[in-house]
Amino acid sequence: MLEVEGVSKYFISDGSKLEVIREISFSLREGEFVSIVGPSGCGKSTLLRMIAGIERPSSGRITFYGKEISSPDPRISMIFQSFALVPWLKVIEQVELPLRARGVENAKEIARKWLNLVGLSEFEEFLPKELSGGMRQRVGIARALAVEPSLLLMDEPFSSLDELTAETLRHEIIELWKSTPSLKSILMVTHNIEEAVLMSDRIVVLSRRPSVVLKIVNIDMPRPRNRRDEKFYDEVDEIYSLLS
Amino acid sequence: MRWMRYTAFYLKDKFIYRWSYTKTGSMLEIPVSYSRLLGLLRLLRDLGGEADVAKISEETDMHADEILPLLAFSEMIGLISVDEGDAKLTESGMNFLKQGHMGRAKYVRNKLMELNVFSEIMNELKKKGSLEKEDVIEIIASKGGFCYCNNLEEAFNCLIHWGVYSGLIEYDREENLIRLGEVNT
Numbered sequence: 427m428l429e430v431e432g433v434s435k436y437f438i439s440d441g442s443k444l445e446v447i448r449e450i451s452f453s454l455r456e457g458e459f460v461s462i463v464g465p466s467g468c469g470k471s472t473l474l475r476m477i478a479g480i481e482r483p484s485s486g487r488i489t490f491y492g493k494e495i496s497s498p499d500p501r502i503s504m505i506f507q508s509f510a511l512v513p514w515l516k517v518i519e520q521v522e523l524p525l526r527a528r529g530v531e532n533a534k535e536i537a538r539k540w541l542n543l544v545g546l547s548e549f550e551e552f553l554p555k556e557l558s559g560g561m562r563q564r565v566g567i568a569r570a571l572a573v574e575p576s577l578l579l580m581d582e583p584f585s586s587l588d589e590l591t592a593e594t595l596r597h598e599i600i601e602l603w604k605s606t607p608s609l610k611s612i613l614m615v616t617h618n619i620e621e622a623v624l625m626s627d628r629i630v631v632l633s634r635r636p637s638v639v640l641k642i643v644n645i646d647m648p649r650p651r652n653r654r655d656e657k658f659y660d661e662v663d664e665i666y667s668l669l670s
Numbered sequence: 671m672r673w674m675r676y677t678a679f680y681l682k683d684k685f686i687y688r689w690s691y692t693k694t695g696s697m698l699e700i701p702v703s704y705s706r707l708l709g710l711l712r713l714l715r716d717l718g719g720e721a722d723v724a725k726i727s728e729e730t731d732m733h734a735d736e737i738l739p740l741l742a743f744s745e746m747i748g749l750i751s752v753d754e755g756d757a758k759l760t761e762s763g764m765n766f767l768k769q770g771h772m773g774r775a776k777y778v779r780n781k782l783m784e785l786n787v788f789s790e791i792m793n794e795l796k797k798k799g800s801l802e803k804e805d806v807i808e809i810i811a812s813k814g815g816f817c818y819c820n821n822l823e824e825a826f827n828c829l830i831h832w833g834v835y836s837g838l839i840e841y842d843r844e845e846n847l848i849r850l851g852e853v854n855t
Binding site: 545587588593594595597653 | 709710717722730731736774816831834840843
């Protein structure tokens with residue numbers, strides 16, 4: 427469904443060209459969960475923003491169902507590390523927002539359905555400041571999925587949460603993906619290797635800047651996965667070996 | 671990042687004040703949230719059903735002041751048992767993990783109603799229709815706190831979190847009023 431073909435990205439900094447990403451290629455098929463890992467500053471989030479249509483590649487092309495991405499595609503949704511909630515909107519309004527922007531008539535009804543699915547049905551009148559970090563990201567998840575995307579992009583979605591909250595949401599994202607037929611695939615950027623092994627079918631391992639693909643690692647383990655399994659440790663170890 | 675937070679209340683003719691730490695500035699953080707509770711139960715399940723508290727601390731990178739209230743609350747509502755530093759998942763805890771959000775909310779609702787602090791708040795709500803935040807804080811203080819929180823503001827937030835989550839109460843933030851939830855009306 428998604429093809430990243432020879433994508434490079436340069437930025438101009440103090441009059442000189444800063445190469446962040448060099449000729450990266452990988453694909454994402456329907457039904458897959460793929461993670462992108464790499465050192466800090468290697469351009470993981472930049473790559474995700476290009477797939478979201480927020481930025482353009484300097485060279486190469488990204489296609490979604492055969493069509494080149496040049497602007498945000500309504501079939502692609504995103505979840506952010508910082509939750510990106512509007513401070514003055516109630517929980518229900520946060521989820522309604524993208525639906526209303528698309529002219530969906532029964533926005534409130536759909537928003538309620540998704541709040542119910544993420545366990546926040548009783549909190550629809552609350553403001554973001556009245557929610558814990560985990561609840562805020564649940565709102566972010568509901569808002570991203572309410573528009574029924576085919577592809578969900580996640581940019582370090584659990585990194586600002588404590589470990590117990592993060593682990594709960596990792597499992598719930600997998601459960602929501604498996605129970606939502608319209609959501610075909612998920613692409614996640616993370617610096618957390620264990621998180622990537624816990625959730626992904628394949629992991630794209632990037633090098634330091636300018637980043638290239640070091641290897642695409644297949645994670646052939648049934649879900650739900652247990653971090654204490656020997657095979658889990660072996661996969662984590664392999665990726666650390668590639669990065670070090 | 672950790673911030674110092676100062677909280678003060680005027681309660682029963684005297685001020686109660688305290689400095690405490692909060693990790694995230696303006697974000698509401700409570701020691702015992704729904705996501706943390708589920709995370710703890712999953713962790714115990716993955717560790718074979720039981721673990722000592724030191725192991726839980728190591729696995730979660732959480733300190734005792736964060737873990738102990740979580741363990742105590744989980745035990746109070748029957749999801750785990752804690753004995754001499756070992757936490758063990760109960761059968762109710764295993765079943766809780768298998769249920770959906772609605773089933774879990776129902777379980778929590780029934781367990782909360784067995785607590786003195788909640789039963790008194792519910793009785794008062796049935797009599798008066800609504801309570802002000804200060805009324806609820808007084809009830810919490812008279813019952814010795816809630817969720818093993820460090821201060822009454824945190825205890826109030828925790829009680830509102832679980833009360834609203836379970837459907838027992840509603841909180842009108844604009845009027846600062848607590849009312850009966852839909853399951854009671």
